Amino acid sequence: IKRDPTTDTQHELFSSLPEQWEQWIDRLRFQPARQVTVADLNGHVRSLRTITIPTYTATDEQVRAIQKGSASHYGIPYSEAERNVQETLLGYEDGSSKQEISAYETVTVVR
Numbered sequence: 686i687k688r689d690p691t692t693d694t695q696h697e698l699f700s701s702l703p704e705q706w707e708q709w710i711d712r713l714r715f716q717p718a719r720q721v722t723v724a725d726l727n728g729h730v731r732s733l734r735t736i737t738i739p740t741y742t743a744t745d746e747q748v749r750a751i752q753k754g755s756a757s758h759y760g761i762p763y764s765e766a767e768r769n770v771q772e773t774l775l776g777y778e779d780g781s782s783k784q785e786i787s788a789y790e791t792v793t794v795v796r
Contacts, residue, residue: 719734719735719737720732720733720735721733721734721735
């Protein structure tokens with residue numbers, strides 16, 4: 686409702702459809718930090734807000750140590766990664782690869 690009636694014989698004034706769309710778009714475009722609007726598979730829309738995470742207090746040296754430990758535990762040498770990418774790309778170019786690449790990753794299924 687854009688404006689409530691001022692007398693008993695008046696009707697309320699509604700915003701036009703383009704105005705309503707603009708308001709909805711602006712609400713999505715100008716969301717505050719840490720806020721998101723999402724729709725589930727059933728079309729239900731919710732506004733969510735994330736928790737505030739305190740500023741981390743790790744030093745640059747501690748961050749580098751974690752990066753190095755993670756790379757040594759989970760990483761592979763750059764040359765091997767590059768070779769894997771090239772082999773994958775060649776497989777798709779010549780049609781020998783049957784593996785499908787999904788445009789999205791299923792995180793969870795709610796029933």
